[in-house]
Amino acid sequence: MPHTPNILTDLDVELAKRGSGRLVLGSWTVRLPRSFGFCGGVLNALNLLKKTVEEQQVGRLNGSAVQRLADSSGSPRTTTSAIGLVKADHPSPPTTHHSRILLLGDIIHNDTVNEQFRARGVVILPDADVPHALEHVRDGDTVVIPAFGLERDITQSLQALHEAGRIRLLDTTCRYVKRIWEFVGREAATGSTVLIMGKPDHPENRATLSRALTDGNAVVQLADLVDVAEFAATLTTPAPDGRMHEPATRNMQHETPPGVTLHNPDWFNPGALAFAAQTTLLYTETIEAERLLRAAAESAGAAFTSAATVCLATQERQKAALDLCTEGCDLFLVVGGFASSNTAQLYRLAAQHATAYFIRTADDFDAARITHYDPASKEMRSTGGWLPAGSAVIGLLSGASCPAGDVGGVIRKLRGLARRPQ
Numbered sequence: 001m002p003h004t005p006n007i008l009t010d011l012d013v014e015l016a017k018r019g020s021g022r023l024v025l026g027s028w029t030v031r032l033p034r035s036f037g038f039c040g041g042v043l044n045a046l047n048l049l050k051k052t053v054e055e056q057q058v059g060r061l062n063g064s065a066v067q068r069l070a071d072s073s074g075s076p077r078t079t080t081s082a083i084g085l086v087k088a089d090h091p092s093p094p095t096t097h098h099s100r101i102l103l104l105g106d107i108i109h110n111d112t113v114n115e116q117f118r119a120r121g122v123v124i125l126p127d128a129d130v131p132h133a134l135e136h137v138r139d140g141d142t143v144v145i146p147a148f149g150l151e152r153d154i155t156q157s158l159q160a161l162h163e164a165g166r167i168r169l170l171d172t173t174c175r176y177v178k179r180i181w182e183f184v185g186r187e188a189a190t191g192s193t194v195l196i197m198g199k200p201d202h203p204e205n206r207a208t209l210s211r212a213l214t215d216g217n218a219v220v221q222l223a224d225l226v227d228v229a230e231f232a233a234t235l236t237t238p239a240p241d242g243r244m245h246e247p248a249t250r251n252m253q254h255e256t257p258p259g260v261t262l263h264n265p266d267w268f269n270p271g272a273l274a275f276a277a278q279t280t281l282l283y284t285e286t287i288e289a290e291r292l293l294r295a296a297a298e299s300a301g302a303a304f305t306s307a308a309t310v311c312l313a314t315q316e317r318q319k320a321a322l323d324l325c326t327e328g329c330d331l332f333l334v335v336g337g338f339a340s341s342n343t344a345q346l347y348r349l350a351a352q353h354a355t356a357y358f359i360r361t362a363d364d365f366d367a368a369r370i371t372h373y374d375p376a377s378k379e380m381r382s383t384g385g386w387l388p389a390g391s392a393v394i395g396l397l398s399g400a401s402c403p404a405g406d407v408g409g410v411i412r413k414l415r416g417l418a419r420r421p422q
């Protein structure tokens with residue numbers, strides 16, 4: 001029977017923390033990094049949505065602009081409930097038994113978390129339908145913007161509906177994502193070419209692109225570090241008037257490297273480049289990308305600026321995971337949603353040091369086989385004879401969007417396997 005873990009806390013995880021991240025399970029030692037669990041932005045988003053669900057269930061949702069919720073340390077924090085400041089004197093639609101909480105896409109990329117909210121009555125719009133979100137919004141809905149944010153035009157339309165008193169609007173967008181939006185918007189307004197590194201189809205990057213691209217500038221999307229290096233090689237010294245030399249223009253418009261997407265090529269300005277990256281990429285790769293682009297820009301005599309993009313919690317978890325990897329493990333289990341970018345980065349990191357399996361929950365393995373996800377091929381795989389024979393150190397990593405209950409479930413499953421007769 002599928003388990004229903006606690007989203008926020010787990011006794012076995014807490015015990016592991018108190019034991020300096022080390023648990024002895026028979027002949028196995030399970031190691032956890034010193035920093036893991038929900039980041040503050042995810043925790044804030046979950047607490048806000050949880051509070052909204054509870055208030056909706058008792059009919060006490062009042063449409064106030066300011067919500068009180070806990071930050072990552074458990075202390076109160078005030079956040080606005082919509083883009084900008086949603087004024088409390090806006091008309092508020094009446095709450096009826098027909099009112100819905102409509103979440104525009106997953107709140108975070110974790111199946112356990114989304115399923116628990118779905119079970120409590122939250123309607124989660126599939127990601128493919130989010131670009132047409134307005135077609136699904138009804139008067140009286142409480143509409144929730146997920147932690148990744150939404151495209152600007154959708155957000156503005158929802159804001160107008162809220163101000164007209166037709167819906168309630170709650171915004172759980174991560175503050176680091178909003179910081180990037182401010183940066184790219186500012187640079188786009190000056191005519192700079194904005195360079196965005198990250199998965200083009202990720203909700204965060206779609207939202208960032210919508211704020212970085214205007215009628216007077218270009219945007220270059222770079223999927224990964226390889227694309228960054230190839231793009232950097234195409235940069236040439238601009239002409240004195242700031243316009244692109246003809247050969248380079250040809251390269252950018254007709255010979256764009258695979259994985260590189262150029263928007264508004266006629267406005268490509270090689271003399272002013274601004275770089276931002278998806279907040280959940282590997283910090284080391286983001287820094288290397290910035291170094292490559294800055295060096296290419298300086299060589300071409302171009303102005304270059306960049307945003308502080310990778311969130312601090314992601315940096316801390318990646319650093320802790322790297323420390324655990326270098327200390328030595330025989331096997332890694334990486335736990336989290338398969339669509340989670342930050343979890344996929346941890347898997348990539350772990351796989352560089354030992355055999356690693358990317359799983360959703362403890363339901364994905366038993367003594368005989370493990371079913372795991374390969375982010376590179378985007379395929380599920382099944383591996384037999386995966387458990388180490390004799391003594392071994394098993395590293396357990398989880399993304400910033402993975403609930404403690406899922407990690408605890410893996411610990412308990414391993415404990416049971418360690419006790420089985422040999």
